[in-house]
Amino acid sequence: MSKKAFIFPGQGSQYIGMGKSLYENYKIAKDIFDESSGILNFNLKDLIFNGDINELTKTENAQPAILIVSYSIFKVFSNEFEIKPNFLAGHSLGEISALTCSGSIPFHDALRLVRQRGLFMKEAAKSDIGIMKSIICEDKTVVENECESIRDLGEEVVISNYNSSKQIVISGTKKAVEMVADNVKDKVKKIINLEVSAPFHSPIMESASNKFGEELKKYNYKKGIYTVISNTDAKPYDNFQEIKDKLKNQIILPVQWNQSIEYLVKQGVTCFIEMGPKKVLTDMIKKSYPNMLALSCQDSNDMNKLKNILSKDMIKTKIAFISKCIKAAVSTKNSNFNSIEYKKGVTEPYKKIKRIEDTLEKEERRPNESEINEAIIMLKLIFKTKKVPIKEQMEYFNDIFDEISNKERFINIIQE
Known part of the structure; x- marks a missing residue:
């Protein structure tokens, strides 16, 4: 196996019961879940394992929940397999998971940060005025141009995620996003409503970005042991001092995920391993790069395949x-x-x-x-x-x- 990248998902990957098998079978995961409830001063573990999906999907809950599961998977995986990644990358929230697993942000600090990040986003979203939709299309300029036309009418809508060469996400007010979707529905392949509670990576989040920037100043950061790719420019962090500004700006800037994967491929990465609930990022990479090895830690078949590969590689x-x-x-x-x-x-x-x-x-x-x-x-x-x-x-x-x-x-x- 050549170069490897561990990738971490963002919001939308949450589901009730995620991480429960890790909690029941690995002490290190159990300790992470139990410690988390103490850090946050409420029983998030119970919500993750037995709660209501609508409550879990709320951004202030989904963000720490996904971080906990992703971090647990990373720690268990690192103990079970003798494998070192060449790069880490995370989608939106997942970038904080990546920085945590790299050691740049202590887990207890990261957990408090993503909880506050979610609360700030919730406040900025106001009374359910914003939504997000994923659009599958051959030509992203069709959607970009339509967003610009709707903005010219005084409405708020932007491209918030460049997920792959054929998948983008739009974010903004409910009215504006529906207008764009309605106007391009006959020009694109598919439009999907996203399970999120706010219009992330849009100007509507500006107040959240500013508040999160102030929150980030309260914590200390350090050089990580792995190279982490930033969502904002699809390039590696040059130094840990960049963390505060990049994570602040990430809230209002589009996620350059497709460009991040392109960068990793150019660096020689041929194996991507997703550390988080579901396998959204894994499926995205498989569609864009069918010749690449993309595996999910949540898929037993993928893990068996990885064990076979690693067995030969370890020799x-x-x-x-x-x-x-x-x-x-x-x-x-x-x-x-x-x-x-x-x-x-x-x-x-x-x-x-x-x-x-x-x-x-x-x-x-x-x-x-x-x-x-x-x-x-x-x-x-x-x-x-x-x-x-x-x-x-x-x-x-x-x-x-x-x-x-x-x-x-x-x-x-x-x-x-």
């Missing part, structure tokens, strides 16, 4: 770990010219590492924990015997450990 990855050990053993400078010590501390341990590599290649399997331990111990002995400086040793080990996702288990060996 290559872990053999690469052993190969790097061998390369380090032979490429480091030797400063020990005692032939007896060299034979015992370099030649013999090198042969042991090489035997592990030969065995793995012959049996077409990944090394077990004891084989990884032995390779590390042997390489450490080689370094010591060759009198390699400690700083240089650590540089080699850091590079070698990049090949495994559970490196914390083995770091203590080199520190002994």
Whole structure:
């Protein structure tokens, strides 16, 4: 498998019972759900598992609910699979999920932020004056031009989402959105009402954007461990200081999702894994890029397919770990010219590492924990015997450990 991107859905993916199986089967997910109710000071878990869909769909509830489920899926997935993403990307709300999973925003802060984001959006939407519709069309300019014509009449309606080359979303007042839909219905393939409670990513949300901008200033952010793509410009965050401005502006700007996926494809991403309820983003990518591998963590068939792919990929990855050990053993400078010590501390341990590599290649399997331990111990002995400086040793080990996702288990060996 080549480059991978984890993708996170936005509002509209919620449903009653989402995440319940995770809660019942994984302690880490149970802890996240239970912690969330304490952070928010109300039992959101009960609403998610047993509540009314209309109540869950309210933006102030849907946003934290989807974040909780997406974050739980990410944590469970990360524990179950030894796989690292090259990129993270999220659709609207999902961008905050992505930043949370990357480590730029602590989960407890992210949960409070999305709850407030939803409340601000609810206030800005006023008395149900706004709606959103998804439009499937061959030519988006038809819809763009119609939106412009309706705006010229003094109504509020905009393109709020560029989801794919053939799917866009319009957002605005109920009257304006219905006018656009009615005027283009014979020129497009399909029009779908969205299960959201406010006209997101439109000028109607300006007050919510301003209030959320002030809320964002109350929290601290840091550099994440994964590259996250921004909705506003379909480019990676250059630094964590951009988070406040980009998340503020995202509320009133169109979601550049299609452009984000195009960027990832140009970067060499060939596998997309959706971390969230339903598989809306997965289906979108499959339609736009039929040759790409798009999988949903909510689909058991997709997960079985992923397990098979990862099983083969892990073998290559872990053999690469052993190969790097061998390369380090032979490429480091030797400063020990005692032939007896060299034979015992370099030649013999090198042969042991090489035997592990030969065995793995012959049996077409990944090394077990004891084989990884032995390779590390042997390489450490080689370094010591060759009198390699400690700083240089650590540089080699850091590079070698990049090949495994559970490196914390083995770091203590080199520190002994």
